[in-house]
Amino acid sequence: MDYRLQPTLVTIKNSSLTKAIAELPIQLRNKLYIMCFRKFWREFIPITAKIPSWYSSARQQEKELFDARQQNIHFLHLPCNTLPGNKRYIVGCQCSSCTKDHSKDEHNLSFRENPYYFTDTIPWTITKWNNRYDHICSETEYGYECISHYPIFDPEYDISDPLQVKIHKNEVSFS
Numbered sequence: 001m002d003y004r005l006q007p008t009l010v011t012i013k014n015s016s017l018t019k020a021i022a023e024l025p026i027q028l029r030n031k032l033y034i035m036c037f038r039k040f041w042r043e044f045i046p047i048t049a050k051i052p053s054w055y056s057s058a059r060q061q062e063k064e065l066f067d068a069r070q071q072n073i074h075f076l077h078l079p080c081n082t083l084p085g086n087k088r089y090i091v092g093c094q095c096s097s098c099t100k101d102h103s104k105d106e107h108n109l110s111f112r113e114n115p116y117y118f119t120d121t122i123p124w125t126i127t128k129w130n131n132r133y134d135h136i137c138s139e140t141e142y143g144y145e146c147i148s149h150y151p152i153f154d155p156e157y158d159i160s161d162p163l164q165v166k167i168h169k170n171e172v173s174f175s
């Protein structure tokens with residue numbers, strides 16, 4: 001018995017095919033072994049090379065977070081965090097629920113009078129989602145230097161002019 005063939009024979013040990021192959025000359029068995037493994041490796045995709053099952057939902061979540069930053073929607077008002085019926089107005093939030101809220105002007109007035117109104121009305125967190133900016137820093141020879149401020153959430157969005165208004169307010173002229 002050729003012990004090099006033994007591991008493959010173990011899996012189909014009791015089949016009549018195994019017995020028939022075992023009766024073949026050794027050179028033919030080796031050729032069959034090589035052919036079968038070539039075919040196997042042609043079709044085999046290792047699990048590390050496959051797209052993970054969570055990948056599509058992770059991409060969707062990343063896109064949702066990116067869009068929320070662009071549209072100034074608070075993290076709490078993302079569809080994955082709060083059901084539409086449970087949403088309470090957050091100053092500056094531009095989600096569909098907050099933009100339709102009737103008490104919007106009242107909250108904005110309170111925020112104008114009290115700059116801490118935003119932090120007082122939302123749950124406290126150690127995460128960055130209540131911050132205005134995400135500071136992107138780079139390490140220099142003298143320490144860390146902030147190179148960019150990526151906006152997260154601006155509670156003054158409704159009070160101060162949004163970027164679109166700022167752009168269209170002052171007409172740019174060229175001479």
Ligand SMILES: [Zn+2]
Pocket residue numbers: 073074077087089090093094095096097098099
């Ligand atoms: Zn909202």
